[in-house]
Amino acid sequence: MALNPDFVGRTYPPAPAYLVGREKIREFARAVGATDPVHLDLQAARARGYRDLVAPPTYAIRLSMAAAENVVVDPDLGLDYTKVVHGDQRFEYSRPIVAGDELVCTVTIDAIRSAAGNDILTTRADIATLDGEHVVTSYSVLVARGTDGGDA
Amino acid sequence: MEIVEGMELPTKTFTITRADLVRYAGASGDFNVIHWNERIAKDVGLPDVIAHGMLTMGLAIGVVTDWLEDPSRLLSYGCRFTRPVVVPDDADGAELTVSATVSGIADGVASISLRAVCEDVTVLGKATATIKVD
Numbered sequence: 424m425a426l427n428p429d430f431v432g433r434t435y436p437p438a439p440a441y442l443v444g445r446e447k448i449r450e451f452a453r454a455v456g457a458t459d460p461v462h463l464d465l466q467a468a469r470a471r472g473y474r475d476l477v478a479p480p481t482y483a484i485r486l487s488m489a490a491a492e493n494v495v496v497d498p499d500l501g502l503d504y505t506k507v508v509h510g511d512q513r514f515e516y517s518r519p520i521v522a523g524d525e526l527v528c529t530v531t532i533d534a535i536r537s538a539a540g541n542d543i544l545t546t547r548a549d550i551a552t553l554d555g556e557h558v559v560t561s562y563s564v565l566v567a568r569g570t571d572g573g574d575a
Numbered sequence: 576m577e578i579v580e581g582m583e584l585p586t587k588t589f590t591i592t593r594a595d596l597v598r599y600a601g602a603s604g605d606f607n608v609i610h611w612n613e614r615i616a617k618d619v620g621l622p623d624v625i626a627h628g629m630l631t632m633g634l635a636i637g638v639v640t641d642w643l644e645d646p647s648r649l650l651s652y653g654c655r656f657t658r659p660v661v662v663p664d665d666a667d668g669a670e671l672t673v674s675a676t677v678s679g680i681a682d683g684v685a686s687i688s689l690r691a692v693c694e695d696v697t698v699l700g701k702a703t704a705t706i707k708v709d
Contacts, residue, residue, distance in 0.1 A: 447602075454602035455633030456589055458641050477646050481633040485604055488629075509628050511700075513653030519646040562653070 426501050426535045426542045434531040438490045440553055445522040447485075448476045455479055468521075475522035482520055484512070487548035487561035490528040495544065495565065500532075502544060503567050510543065510564035517557045525553050533562070542567040578685050578708050584642045584675040589634045591626050591660060592668030599630040613664065623663060628656035631698055635673045635691045639704050648707040650684060655700035660693045669693055675704075683708055 445465070452462035457479040460467035468476050495502050520526070527550070534545040548561040596610050605627055608615045616624045636652055643649070662669045671693050678688040689702035 450602040454599040457637050459644055461646060480636050480649055480652050481629060484629050509656055511655040512632060515651045516649055
């Protein structure tokens with residue numbers, strides 16, 4: 424089933440604010456093998472001018488993917504989420520995420536297209552503080568394999 | 576540190592075992608079963624359990640950030656997930672090698688091209704980071 428093109432440009436109400444925890448940053452840094460002490464050692468982070476531990480660059484996916492999942496299960500969009508794979512990913516940063524940040528993630532559907540029998544959805548997740556300071560935008564291309572053309 | 580076009584960053588090699596996939600699942604909140612359940616991975620046509628694309632992407636950027644030691648200078652990072660990293664159920668796991676080259680500098684921004692290779696296959700496409708330079 425092709426995706427509903429009326430959804431291009433649609434912005435969803437933001438998910439509840441996400442409080443970035445210091446230990447979550449440590450867990451994530453260890454999981455992605457990040458060794459810069461700015462991610463692990465509070466004193467090192469503060470010595471370099473940060474309020475608290477700094478999240479590794481791809482930490483933003485924790486917020487953006489969870490927010491996007493709530494959107495893509497919208498039945499009117501017509502995406503078969505069981506067939507979705509992550510096609511590509513891009514982050515644009517205003518600053519790194521730091522422990523203690525309270526972040527709000529707003530998801531917009533940027534593009535919908537079909538190619539080679541796949542439905543392809545581009546979502547944009549704008550991540551900002553409660554005061555509206557932009558932190559990072561996450562662009563995700565989600566590909567639903569073999570769902571366009573009814574031959575799935 | 577002076578950054579010039581053509582400069583190569585120190586290459587890193589990562590070992591990815593099943594335990595690393597479980598650790599990343601917990602740390603990221605991505606519990607998709609194809610990253611830890613061999614039966615379901617094979618049911619959907621994969622050769623075996625595969626690593627999260629975001630784990631590969633997250634490991635790869637360490638080549639840039641651990642070298643730069645200044646996370647505020649990272650402006651963007653993106654890639655395409657072109658090939659899966661298959662992670663066997665053994666002690667050796669998969670080996671991922673990441674290299675990076677400064678591919679261009681313009682208007683105070685350097686572009687860095689990353690290459691992530693597993694089993695002689697490039698697993699991330701068009702992997703590029705941009706950083707602020709003086």
